C-alpha cells in the first residue's frame with residue numbers, strides 16, 4: 341500500500357507545454373480577468389500527498405486526503421483564489437485497474453479545498469468536459485447566486501468556458517463540492533471533491549477539539565463491467581465498485597496514527613446508497629454533520645455510523661489501542677470488488693459431481709461455492725481475469741489472504757512512530773494472537789467420519 345508518496349504536481353502551463361495541445365476557452369471571465377487566472381495545478385498520482393500546510397492566511401492543522409491531495413491557492417487582495425478544471429481523467433482504482441472518469445485537475449475526486457472560517461474565496465471553474473457543468477458547494481451557507489445549481493440559480497458553464505464563484509466562508513465544518521448539472525452522469529463519472537473549513541477561533545466553537553490526525557474521504561461507487569474501464573452512467577443501484585476517493589481495497593491508503601493521537605475522520609457520501617462505516621478496536625463520537633458541530637453534551641459513542649447519500653459526517657476518538665484495525669463499510673457486498681451478481685447459490689450442494697461431469701464438456705471447468713466463496717478468492721488470483729479487472733476478494737495480510745475489497749482499509753495504531761509513513765504490519769506481542777488448540781472437542785470423530793456433513 342502506498343502512503344504519502346510524492347506525486348508530481350504540475351502547473352497547467354507545464355501541462356499544456358507537455359504536448360496536450362489544448363487552450364483555455366475565451367471564457368466568461370473577461371480577457372483581463374483571464375490573463376490573471378490562478379494556476380490550475382494537475383496531479384498525476386493516485387497516492388496520498390502530504391497534508392498541505394497553509395503558506396499564508398490564518399494557520400490551521402491541514403487534513404490528509406486518502407489517496408488524494410489538497411489544492412494550493414494564491415492570495416490576492418485578501419481573497420484566496422483557487423482554480424478547478426472539470427475534465428476527463430484516468431484514475432487508478434487500485435493497482436491493476438484504471439478507470440476513465442471525469443474529475444478535476446487530473447484526478448477524481450478533485451483536490452481537497454481547505455480554508456478558514458471568515459476567508460473570502462474566489463474559485464475559478466474551467467469546463468473542459470464535453471458538456472456543460474456547474475459546481476455546488478454542498479453545506480456552505482452562501483448567496484443564492486453562488487449555490488451552483490445550473491438553470492435555477494446560475495447559467496450552466498458552457499464547454500470551454502470559465503466561471504468564477506465568490507463567497508465568504510461564514511461557518512466552519514465538513515463539506516463537499518459536486519456538479520448540479522447533468523448530475524446522474526457527472527457524479528456517476530466521479531465528479532466530486534472535499535471542502536474543509538477550519539474554525540477561525542477553535543476555542544469558541546462548542547464541541548470543537550484540536551486533533552493530531554485529520555483524515556478526509558468521499559464514499560463513491562462505480563458500475564464498470566469486468567474487462568472495461570468506463571462507468572455505466574445509467575445504473576441506479578446495482579453498482580459493482582465501492583470506493584473511497586475513487587479507490588478500492590487494496591488500493592486504499594492505510595490510516596496511520598501514533599498511539600494516543602486524537603483522530604478525526606471526515607466522510608462524505610456521494611454514492612446512491614448509505615454506508616454503515618465501522619471501526620474495530622475503538623469507539624468514536626459523531627462530532628460534526630453538514631449542519632455544523634455537535635455540542636459535546638450531545639456526543640454519542642458508537643462503533644458504526646450509517647452515512648446516507650448526500651451526508652457529511654466527522655467522527656473523533658483517541659487511538660489508544662495498538663494494532664492493525666479494519667475500518668470498513670459494514671454492507672459486506674461493499675467490501676469486495678466487481679463480481680457477477682447472477683451466481684447461483686451453491687452453499688451445501690455437491691458441486692464435485694457436477695464438476696466432474698462439466699469438466700468432460702468444458703476444459704478447465706471448476707465448480708465453486710459449495711463451501712463458501714473464499715476458495716473463489718484464491719482461485720481468482722491465479723486464474724485469468726479479464727484485463728483491467730480487480731479480483732473480487734483480495735489483499736494479503738501477515739496471516740494470509742484478507743478476502744476483502746471495495747470500501748475497506750486498515751487503521752494502523754503504533755506506539756513509536758517517527759513518521760506517518762506506512763509502518764507495515766503490526767508485530768503482535770507473544771501470546772496475544774488467537775491460536776489453535778490441540779484438544780479434540782466431543783463429537784469430532786463422528787464429524788470427521790462424515791456424520792456432520
Ligand SMILES: [Cu+2]
Pocket residue numbers: 582614615616669670671674747
Ligand atoms: Cu457501503
